[in-house]
Amino acid sequence: DTGVSQDPRHKITKRGQNVTFRCDPISEHNRLYWYRQTLGQGPEFLTYFQNEAQLEKSRLLSDRFSAERPKGSFSTLEIQRTEQGDSAMYLCASQFRAGTDTQYFGPGTRLTVL
Amino acid sequence: AQKITQTQPGMFVQEKEAVTLDCTYDTSDQSYGLFWYKQPSSGEMIFLIYQGSYDEQNATEGRYSLNFQKARKSANLVISASQLGDSAMYFCAMRGFGTGGYNKLIFGAGTRLAVHP
Numbered sequence: 001d002t003g004v005s006q007d008p009r010h011k012i013t014k015r016g017q018n019v020t021f022r023c024d025p026i027s028e029h030n031r032l033y034w035y036r037q038t039l040g041q042g043p044e045f046l047t048y049f050q051n052e053a054q055l056e057k058s059r060l061l062s063d064r065f066s067a068e069r070p071k072g073s074f075s076t077l078e079i080q081r082t083e084q085g086d087s088a089m090y091l092c093a094s095q096f097r098a099g100t101d102t103q104y105f106g107p108g109t110r111l112t113v114l
Numbered sequence: 115a116q117k118i119t120q121t122q123p124g125m126f127v128q129e130k131e132a133v134t135l136d137c138t139y140d141t142s143d144q145s146y147g148l149f150w151y152k153q154p155s156s157g158e159m160i161f162l163i164y165q166g167s168y169d170e171q172n173a174t175e176g177r178y179s180l181n182f183q184k185a186r187k188s189a190n191l192v193i194s195a196s197q198l199g200d201s202a203m204y205f206c207a208m209r210g211f212g213t214g215g216y217n218k219l220i221f222g223a224g225t226r227l228a229v230h231p
Contacts (some may be wrong), residue, residue, distance in 0.1 A: 031222065033218065040116075041223030042205050043159070046163035056214060089157055093219075102149065 002026060005105035006092050012112045013082055020078045021109045025094030032075050033103060034067055036060065037089040049075060082113045116141045116210050120222035127196045127229055134181070135191045135225045137206030144168075146208055148189040149219065150180065153203040162204075165189055198227045203227075 001053070005024045013019050018080040025032045030051050035043035047057045051072035061067075064082075079086055089110050096108040117140040127133040137203045139148065150162040157158040165173045171223045173180040181190040193200055 035219075040223070042207070042224050043219070045210070045218035045220070048217050055182070058218075091157075093159070102161050102164060104161060105116060106149070108157040108159075110157065 001114055004092055004094050004104055006014075006090075006106040006109050008109055009107060010110050010112075014113065014114050015084060017080075017113065019082060020076055021090055021092075022074060022076050023072045023092030023094075023106060025092070026096075026104060029071065029094035029096050029102075029104075030062075031095040032069055032098065033093040034075070034077050034096070035093065036090040037091060037108070041078065043089075043091055046077075054081045079111075084113045087111055087113045115222050116143075116146075116204050116208060118208055118220055118222035119122075120225050121204055122225045124226045124228070126130065127193075127227065129198060129229055129231050130195055131195055132192060133193045133227065135193070135206075136228065137189045137222060139187050139189060139206070139208050141187075141208065145208075148180070148182070149207045149209075150178070150191045150206060151205045151221075153198075153205060153224070155202070161222060168181070171172060175183050180222070193227075198229050201229045 007022045032045040033048040037043040049069040063082045067077045089108045091108045093105045094101045119138045121146050125185050146167045147225045148165045163175045163178045165182050177194045179192045199228045207219040207221045210218045
């Protein structure tokens, strides 16, 4: 399978715990995006990388959130001291280059904070 | 500011019939791109179709076509010959301008389509 992959698919954690999600983009896609989707809503942009550089962060990305993309390949999204409001689907997407190219999404990681 | 509006929370269609899902957008840009994605219950966002603001013809991809009316700022998705597997959430999106240029996608709230046998 050469699509975007995400791991884990589901994560249940207790409030206050730290969680980390991983995204592997399509090979040779130099742009990688993270979105968050809460129940009944469309995805909302969190952050994106061009290669290893994080070029933009949404105001939704509080200081408890951090994302990395070492070496410009896979990316991780970490949430520290999780809160119940963090419960959502976290979607990763990759794009070959800037401009008109389509963003292709992974299957998402569904986070439930108890 | 850019915004996508999908006014139909839910739609029903009979199998083999055509259905139109509405999308209106707001932007002050002259050049922009519009997308439709399908999200089945599994959660993955599946790209369906793209329309550029300067494209002279409406985009088509198999059973999907985009009814693009630039003056009305609408980009409705038409699904012909509906199939049971088309039952899903459908999201309209446009490319949003951010740091360094156009990057993030801005999504509408979505329309849930149910196809009945």
